[in-house]
Amino acid sequence: MSTQSLDSLQQLSVNIRKWILNCTHRAGSGHPTSSLSAVELMVALMFDGNFRYELLDPKHCNNDRLIFSKGHASPLFYSLWCAAGVLDEDDLMTYRKFDGILEGHPTSRFPYTEAATGSLGQGLSVGVGMAMNAKYLDELPYRTFVLIGDSEMAEGSQWEAIEIASHYKLNNLVGILDVNRLGQRGPTMLGYDLKTYEKRLEAFGWNTIVVPEGHNLRQISDAYREAATYEDAPTMIIAKTIKGKGVPFLENEKGWHGKALDDEQLQEAISQLPRVNDDLRGEVRKPQAASFPILDNGASGEFNYQPGEKEATRTAYGNAITRLGDKHSQMVVLDGEVSNSTRAEYFRNKYPERYFEMFIAEQNMVGTALGMALRGKIPFVSTFAAFFTRAFDQIRMARYSDPNIKFVGSHAGVEIGEDGPSQMGLEDLAMFRSIMGCTVLYPSDAVSTERLVEEMALMNGMAYLRTTRGKLPTLYNSDDTFCIGGSHVLRQSDRDTITLIGAGITLHECLKAHEALKEKGIVSRVVDLYSINPLDMVTLRKAALDTHRLVVVEDHFAAGGIGEAVAAALADQMTPIQSLCVRIRPRSGETEELLDLEGISAKKIEEAVLRTELAASPS
Amino acid sequence: MSTQSLDSLQQLSVNIRKWILNCTHRAGSGHPTSSLSAVELMVALMFDGNFRYELLDPKHCNNDRLIFSKGHASPLFYSLWCAAGVLDEDDLMTYRKFDGILEGHPTSRFPYTEAATGSLGQGLSVGVGMAMNAKYLDELPYRTFVLIGDSEMAEGSQWEAIEIASHYKLNNLVGILDVNRLGQRGPTMLGYDLKTYEKRLEAFGWNTIVVPEGHNLRQISDAYREAATYEDAPTMIIAKTIKGKGVPFLENEKGWHGKALDDEQLQEAISQLPRVNDDLRGEVRKPQAASFPILDNGASGEFNYQPGEKEATRTAYGNAITRLGDKHSQMVVLDGEVSNSTRAEYFRNKYPERYFEMFIAEQNMVGTALGMALRGKIPFVSTFAAFFTRAFDQIRMARYSDPNIKFVGSHAGVEIGEDGPSQMGLEDLAMFRSIMGCTVLYPSDAVSTERLVEEMALMNGMAYLRTTRGKLPTLYNSDDTFCIGGSHVLRQSDRDTITLIGAGITLHECLKAHEALKEKGIVSRVVDLYSINPLDMVTLRKAALDTHRLVVVEDHFAAGGIGEAVAAALADQMTPIQSLCVRIRPRSGETEELLDLEGISAKKIEEAVLRTELAASPS
16 A cells, blocks of 8 residues: 655655744744654655545545644644645745745645644544544545644543544544643643553543554554554554654753744754655545535425414424425534424434434534534534533634534523523623624524524525524514525604614514503614624614614623624714613523513513603603 | 431432422422432432531531532432421422522522532532642542533533543542433433443543442442542442432433423322321531631732833733732632743742642633632633633633632734634633623733732632733833723823724734824824723713724724723713724734734724724815
8 A cells, every 4th residue: 555665754754844843943933843743643644555635636525634633733734735745845934924824723724724723622523523424424435534632632522522433433533642742831641651541542432553653654554554444433543752753952852842943953953854855755645536426405395384373493493404404415413412402303303314413512513513514514503502602612713614514502591591590591692793704693483593594504604593492473474584684674663763673582572662662652663683793784774873772682691792793883873772681690580580680571671761761851 | 427227318318309399390390300310329428427518507618518510400409408407398499480599500599509500511620629629728628529410421521520630639529420321312322331431430540439229328328438438539439320210100211301290290200209207307417627727818029010111911910920829828820731821830830739730621620710719719710812712611600609710811812923813812802701790801011910910819709811922011100000990091182082992912002003193183092991891981981072982992803892892881972983803814924914904003093093084074
């Protein structure tokens, strides 16, 4: 299987070391020592026939996948692609520069990056998603390799990924654990205790191969070949390496993490490397020709909710994905052991082969979904809105991989009542709004939920949908239309003196308040702001202009919520905006009691409007 | 050691079962079956001499600690305290009611709750903090017990806690794993495979005791006694139990999770329980008398930064905690393996006994700090601002335990430059602002950092401080004062036509823009908004009134950031507010290039102001 002689692989390793030192020196920053420890691990993978890749086509469906979970080893990552011939040495010298695409940690701006990394402990989850895709969805023979640092094994997310990978018997997944013993500020918890890593991984159901000499190309290559034959579980190659390997004054020394060499140090380091053929490049084995069936897209059925009929938006979500599954054959659904609550189980019942139970491990669930998205799937990921906070870092990082991925959080707000604050999603809008470019939707009835899920499936990018636990009356007809960035004005006249803006549960409270206020002679406009990001600026500006006063009502904390979004969007307008939201510590109780407590029930909206009227009227 | 006969413990277990069924029936919701599986596990702990507690004093420094990580078993939790005699049956019937304190999942509103739980996989970390406190800080003999559900073992945070607990050899920590095989929507990954739980825990360095009959009081009590003698590691008691135990039609059945019984079902269930003495209560062993030394608080030293001298605020943070360590003897510092970057290492160097290395496991770090806070310490917890997103759920949940805990995030914003977006804290203000009542501070120089850290140490509650990577010139004198909710007006005159509001790095850009604008005849006010929550409303309102235009500049995304906070706070004012913040996908580059890219450099602030001036001036 080997394509190049041991000698030429060794020479290539020297060249890569040189590039690592040079490009970080030129950048004045970066992580040379963390890169040097894994040179042979990666050379033996890529250039000794263990890795199959169409260099001209990084999106080839049957390329093997390589993820640097230790994203700070980016100098090595880019140098590998230089060794493969798709970058040249000049390109490498743009490392970390504003005008280049070789960022400090790999992002999707460099086309050979499978997934952006840099926040540790995330790459393996992404690899799990890619491996699950190959095994269960596309049924392709490509394999997925993840380079893991030993420090990041302390992250719980690793063990989530490790457990799920063995649960799903991902024999097409190989982790490469670069045990160089040193973290950023000192030794790792386990140091060179390879035995304990092995024991832990075996206890979690992995095949393990210990490589005692992690700079011995032959030992490493043998490990890859052995891993390829293992059929029952994923394999972790546990390699003892030396941080800073190849440069004597850096080797196994503390205090060199994340430091580039200065001129003098560089000269000394380079002088200590053997002389080799500078022009040597590596050969990468081609992938098998492969295709996967593009299924004929079926039609999406229709739904039938009668106006006034009560249904929970979470239930409408379950109905919608189940209805759309035929039309969107790339749609997959992942849920964190609450599918009976989020209603993701409806999809599972109809399409069990495209549903994945991810158990109570939200970080890995998001990472896995990202891996699937990057392999062309449309993942819908659900759990309670509150529990997406568990995966905020993974969601944040996903952004830098430009994925097509959809999140659906149920049980939003104090509306859930008796279960109490631990289960209430009250920060989810703030969190998803902070993800640059992420669409944020919040429907208030079954029809709008169905339509907005359709929109989510059709759009390309990140999106979040917030659903409500309890049943709410249907407001819309099935031919009403909804779009990302839209809104609906449900009550209006040319005598409106105030606009009530709601979404989800609070829209219904606004509608009730509208009626009560009308009886007191106050005519209000009511807007269903179902698209939180982007906002319907035309409707908001018109409301500001027409009614001169806005009241935003939401079942969410103030910070980063709908009120702040609207206030900021209209900050150039001369319109007072009042925000009614969750400001008192929430607790267990009935929905109505809690909406009252927080001042977001119809009664409290009415009172707030009357108070302001009173204050505004001449005394 | 036993205080009650086996027979009376069995009778007590029956009473507890009755209470569990009754209180959830009365509430119409809750988790009876998840409670029933752990009845004997808890009765054998609390009432067979294995648990020491002063019932009249839940804050007693030497009480054993009991944390329900499976917080949804709250009916059992409250019933235990009923069995101990501190609640009566009528109290139990207020379970989940708005006017009661027995919430759906335990919170600090019930005084016997050690830590609020309900989001799974968090209790063990809190227990780690309490056990570390006993072993390394207060040096008290109390022990910490954590009841864990088998479903939540899928959470990575568990394995973070498990690894750290063995790293710190917490022989005073006992986990009780209630293996009832069933999660919310179906079987767990491991079902009744106790052997695998055992293997995994042993591989992670724990002592394990398997209890094959988890409803056998004798077997369980023996396990507790054995655990008490183990000196080298924490112990996990792995017990095979039956979900719904005691009620034949609930036992080991799917579909009963989180469901209360209706009238008829309740009657049937109660009729299937043996008849016992209803009035029986349990006896709890008293704790050893104990005290821990209240150290004389030393003085805090002074600092010395010359105006104009450059220093990074992260460095000033490191200096401040080190300076304050004598004065605040309860101060402890935890860091996630980046103490050389956050400067937490300065504290470690002076007070190694009060510094805890928590490695790259942010979720557990926050949980552990919470445990210490709840035992009277003042934890300062640091990592990169970006990586606190990893622990959002833990931070969110901490709120419901009312802790005194301080977070410090370094490397805020695009300012960090070359490392790229994965390392940039750009959502941290949104995240911490969404924590109800959490103070949020963002100093711009060494002096203000030192003073704000003093304020953080003095206040009681949650607080977040954001620090910057690069060096910034000192703006303040050492006798300038800073307070939570304050601000400083650094430039003002009675001719100001615009106010520039900055914090951290952008304050310096605002000051430069102020000079450039002055040369163009535009006089601006400059406000250092170092307190992001609460805001200095007096200064902001005055600026709005005086200058009629505000520009908020921040190195953070728009959502939930300073601009939105100010816009929302002044939404009742007629003042246009312009927000300059991070709106373009960030990347690697030099600080100045990135500040320019995002429109938050002095030059871009100036341009933005001039553009608006132009638009506002008569054509």
